[in-house]
Amino acid sequence: MALLELTDVRAHYGQVRALHGVTLTVEEGEIVALLGANGAGKTTTLRAISAMVAREGTLRFDGRPLGRTAESVARRGITHVPEGRGIFGELTVWENLQMGVYLRRDRRAAQRELAELCDETPWFRDRRGQQAGTLSGGEQQLLALGRARLTKPRLVLLDEPSLGLAPLVVQRFFEVVRRLNAEQGVTVLVVEQNAAIALEASHRAYVLEVGRVALAGPSAELAKDEAVRSSYLGY
Amino acid sequence: MQQLLQQVVSGLADGSVYGSLALALVLIYRATHIINFAQGEMGMFATYVLWALVTHHGMSYWPAFVLVLALAFVGGVGVHTVVIRPLARAPELTIVMATIALLVVLNGLAGWIWGPDEKVVGSPFPNNSWNVGGVLVSEQSVGVIAITLGCVLVLWLFFRFTKVGLALRASAVNPQASRVLGVRVPWMLALGWGLASVLSAISGTMAAASFYVFTPSYMQSVLIYAFAAAVLGGLESPLGAVVGGLALGVTVNLLGHYVGWIGSDLQLPVALAALLAVLLVRPGGLFGRVAVRRV
Amino acid sequence: MRRAVPLAWLAAGAVAIVLLPNVLSDFREFQLAYVGVYFIAVLGLNLLTGYSGQISLGHGGFMMIGAYTTAILSVHHGIRDVWTIPLAAIVAGLVGFAFGFPALRFRGVYLALATFAIPVALIQIAKKFAFTGGGGGMNLTRIVSGNYVYTLTWPIAGGLLVLAWLLVHGRFGRALRAIRESEVAAVSSGVNLALYKSLAFGISAAYAGVAGSLYALAVAYVNPDTFPITLSILLLTGAVVGGLGSLGGVVFGALFIEYVPLYSPNILDGFEKIVPLHLDSKAAGAPAVVYGIILLLVLFLIPSGVAGLLRAASARLERLRGGRTAGAPAAAPPTTEANG
Numbered sequence: 001m002a003l004l005e006l007t008d009v010r011a012h013y014g015q016v017r018a019l020h021g022v023t024l025t026v027e028e029g030e031i032v033a034l035l036g037a038n039g040a041g042k043t044t045t046l047r048a049i050s051a052m053v054a055r056e057g058t059l060r061f062d063g064r065p066l067g068r069t070a071e072s073v074a075r076r077g078i079t080h081v082p083e084g085r086g087i088f089g090e091l092t093v094w095e096n097l098q099m100g101v102y103l104r105r106d107r108r109a110a111q112r113e114l115a116e117l118c119d120e121t122p123w124f125r126d127r128r129g130q131q132a133g134t135l136s137g138g139e140q141q142l143l144a145l146g147r148a149r150l151t152k153p154r155l156v157l158l159d160e161p162s163l164g165l166a167p168l169v170v171q172r173f174f175e176v177v178r179r180l181n182a183e184q185g186v187t188v189l190v191v192e193q194n195a196a197i198a199l200e201a202s203h204r205a206y207v208l209e210v211g212r213v214a215l216a217g218p219s220a221e222l223a224k225d226e227a228v229r230s231s232y233l234g235y
Numbered sequence: 236m237q238q239l240l241q242q243v244v245s246g247l248a249d250g251s252v253y254g255s256l257a258l259a260l261v262l263i264y265r266a267t268h269i270i271n272f273a274q275g276e277m278g279m280f281a282t283y284v285l286w287a288l289v290t291h292h293g294m295s296y297w298p299a300f301v302l303v304l305a306l307a308f309v310g311g312v313g314v315h316t317v318v319i320r321p322l323a324r325a326p327e328l329t330i331v332m333a334t335i336a337l338l339v340v341l342n343g344l345a346g347w348i349w350g351p352d353e354k355v356v357g358s359p360f361p362n363n364s365w366n367v368g369g370v371l372v373s374e375q376s377v378g379v380i381a382i383t384l385g386c387v388l389v390l391w392l393f394f395r396f397t398k399v400g401l402a403l404r405a406s407a408v409n410p411q412a413s414r415v416l417g418v419r420v421p422w423m424l425a426l427g428w429g430l431a432s433v434l435s436a437i438s439g440t441m442a443a444a445s446f447y448v449f450t451p452s453y454m455q456s457v458l459i460y461a462f463a464a465a466v467l468g469g470l471e472s473p474l475g476a477v478v479g480g481l482a483l484g485v486t487v488n489l490l491g492h493y494v495g496w497i498g499s500d501l502q503l504p505v506a507l508a509a510l511l512a513v514l515l516v517r518p519g520g521l522f523g524r525v526a527v528r529r530v
Numbered sequence: 531m532r533r534a535v536p537l538a539w540l541a542a543g544a545v546a547i548v549l550l551p552n553v554l555s556d557f558r559e560f561q562l563a564y565v566g567v568y569f570i571a572v573l574g575l576n577l578l579t580g581y582s583g584q585i586s587l588g589h590g591g592f593m594m595i596g597a598y599t600t601a602i603l604s605v606h607h608g609i610r611d612v613w614t615i616p617l618a619a620i621v622a623g624l625v626g627f628a629f630g631f632p633a634l635r636f637r638g639v640y641l642a643l644a645t646f647a648i649p650v651a652l653i654q655i656a657k658k659f660a661f662t663g664g665g666g667g668m669n670l671t672r673i674v675s676g677n678y679v680y681t682l683t684w685p686i687a688g689g690l691l692v693l694a695w696l697l698v699h700g701r702f703g704r705a706l707r708a709i710r711e712s713e714v715a716a717v718s719s720g721v722n723l724a725l726y727k728s729l730a731f732g733i734s735a736a737y738a739g740v741a742g743s744l745y746a747l748a749v750a751y752v753n754p755d756t757f758p759i760t761l762s763i764l765l766l767t768g769a770v771v772g773g774l775g776s777l778g779g780v781v782f783g784a785l786f787i788e789y790v791p792l793y794s795p796n797i798l799d800g801f802e803k804i805v806p807l808h809l810d811s812k813a814a815g816a817p818a819v820v821y822g823i824i825l826l827l828v829l830f831l832i833p834s835g836v837a838g839l840l841r842a843a844s845a846r847l848e849r850l851r852g853g854r855t856a857g858a859p860a861a862a863p864p865t866t867e868a869n870g
Contacts, residue, residue, distance in 0.1 A: 070415050075417050089409070103417040151416065270643065318826065331585060332829055333826060336822045336823075336825040338763070342815070343820075345815065346818070456650070501654055503650060508651075514635060
């Protein structure tokens with residue numbers, strides 16, 4: 001049984017339909033990429049999982065259906081890093097990280113993990129009092145990911161993490177993602193416009209077109225297929 | 236000189252009443268982006284309950300005060316749940332009108348239940364003055380300042396150092412991001428309204444202690460001063476609201492005392508004119524940030 | 531835009547207004563004259579808040595300016611009271627227009643707060659100075675009958691309604707609506723924001739000034755406490771209940787303002803029959819509770835006011851008759867794509 005199963009999921013913004021029936025799965029321990037052109041429905045799919053948009057269809061996590069509020073989905077162990085990183089700009093770096101442990105019951109363990117995270121990324125500690133809104137895009141992305149890790153998620157949803165970031169920063173970011181996946185078994189569903197880097201970092205990929213899954217397969221194969229690349233992925 | 240210091244102290248007492256109500260306004264504005272026109276009347280209603288408890292039920296002041304704060308919290312949560320939350324997606328004008336309707340209902344209700352005549356709840360502070368280096372400082376003023384700023388301090392500690400306080404702040408800054416971290420944002424908003432209601436109750440009771448007599452409409456001028464203080468502070472800045480309130484209290488008091496033609500009648504219009512002048516120069520208030528929108 | 535009140539109804543209303551004095555007592559004529567006064571004030575307020583989207587909690591203050599202008603001119607300067615009406619309009623209009631400029635700096639709720647301050651400040655000023663009669667106010671020289679005020683007020687109301695209709699359907703109205711939708715878009719289409727917003731304030735204040743002037747004539751007395759902040763709230767309530775952005779609903783708003791507080795004991799007694807709460811229905815404060823709750827109900831259930839209700843009702847009637855539907859295609863399935 002897959003960790004996440006979406007079957008014929010439809011979503012709409014008011015009168016406007018955005019997803020016409022998306023079916024996909026994510027197995028535990030995988031990194032799955034969700035690709036497609038602008039307007040294809042990638043972000044909407046993530047928002048449908050997080051109950052941030054009106055949706056119908058079947059969404060199962062760990063065999064059980066997902067709840068109807070974003071808070072309940074978060075409490076199941078799904079952490080969504082939204083487009084634009086979802087940082088609390090007016091709060092400090094430290095306070096942003098503390099929000100990551102909001103749901104954790106094991107306070108001691110959580111604070112210990114926070115300390116370990118700061119050892120890995122020293123500037124979390126050095127600049128803990130800095131207002132998060134004044135960080136650079138790349139730093140905010142790392143902060144968002146760090147905060148996501150602290151929630152001890154079963155599944156992380158990443159929405160366009162490369163948006164507005166320099167290529168080198170994006171590379172480093174995906175290295176961190178891959179390490180997390182390999183060392184700690186965190187499952188990742190990542191939405192990306194930058195198909196090349198997403199395919200490089202993921203195990204499998206889905207390509208969305210006009211609110212439906214048009215193509216699916218192992219990332220390595222999709223990346224090699226010239227026809228797929230030029231017609232669906234634009235490179 | 237002594238006169239001046241006395242006026243400053245009593246100005247600070249008035250200012251702390253304005254500042255606490257202003258803080259309530261800012262709290263709600265930051266959390267829900269609504270100006271609650273009924274904020275003053277909520278404080279008024281709490282004060283009437285206090286009066287009723289002390290006068291008709293024989294409670295002594297401070298236990299009644301604490302009980303009223305608790306009731307005010309529940310009332311604030313109730314108002315948010317019943318009136319504000321259902322209108323969450325309505326246009327701004329509708330929500331403004333809803334808080335105005337609340338103002339009208341509370342005002343009428345107080346007069347209906349307890350009568351429109353003047354009431355006296357008496358001051359919990361003794362009618363003494365301390366002699367501090369030749370300056371007569373009234374215990375009343377000090378008491379009002381202590382209670383009000385003490386509660387503001389407690390609230391600050393709550394926001395700064397507790398998990399729930401952080402979650403409340405986060406919900407105000409970015410509700411979507413808070414939800415996906417598991418925060419039950421609607422509960423946080425209700426909590427915010429509850430706390431704001433407590434602040435209003437503090438402002439209302441301390442104002443009644445200062446004014447001595449009160450009627451259902453007594454908080455309306457306080458509300459205007461509180462608006463002025465909050466707007467001066469930039470509507471988003473809690474510190475600005477409190478400091479603005481204190482500054483306004485002192486300034487208005489000194490102006491009324493030392494500038495003959497203002498007296499006590501024209502204090503309000505002059506304060507408003509000053510506010511208008513400040514806003515023309517700095518539309519975001521003294522502490523606020525302005526989103527540039529040149530057109 | 532679908533009209534809430536068809537032309538036939540307007541004609542019928544006009545005929546009724548002309549004929550009513552023959553069957554009503556002088557007291558009732560007074561009441562209906564007040565309805566006319568509120569009609570004019572709410573009409574002006576609607577132009578500002580409904581059409582240009584600027585919230586005003588200060589229109590009681592503009593009424594006060596009109597009333598005091600009439601009082602001062604007729605008592606101190608001996609001008610015949612009827613001729614003071616246009617002067618009251620001009621004075622109030624100029625103050626409103628002047629207020630429009632600083633008001634430009636305030637958006638939304640900030641503006642509501644700023645206008646909230648107007649009547650408060652005016653009351654204090656009126657109390658302080660001698661030429662306004664101080665706290666005691668002023669008595670006007672002529673006491674008039676209900677019939678007199680009625681026949682003075684309603685033709686003026688009618689004329690101002692026609693004026694409002696012309697404004698709304700002309701360039702002015704289009705500019706205001708553009709401003710309400712999006713100020714930035716309006717400016718890029720060449721609308722002079724400062725001018726139109728201030729004009730809206732000025733015209734709206736002038737209307738309120740006329741209303742205040744007529745009110746002073748009717749009561750033959752002005753006093754700082756006659757125009758408290760609650761009046762401004764009541765005017766805005768009437769505008770909302772009638773339906774913002776619609777001329778057809780204004781009369782319902784005016785009727786609401788005059789009669790709901792007046793008949794609140796009856797409303798409460800009726801309520802008592804359903805839910806026996808043993809309330810003192812004649813207590814002070816009861817009318818406020820009643821009209822406040824009605825306002826809340828309107829905001830929850832029919833936010834576009836009585837005018838909106840009438841529009842929806844007539845649209846439904848047309849659909850039943852099999853006519854062309856003018857309403858939005860609410861039943862159509864979603865078809866367009868959104869950003870993914």
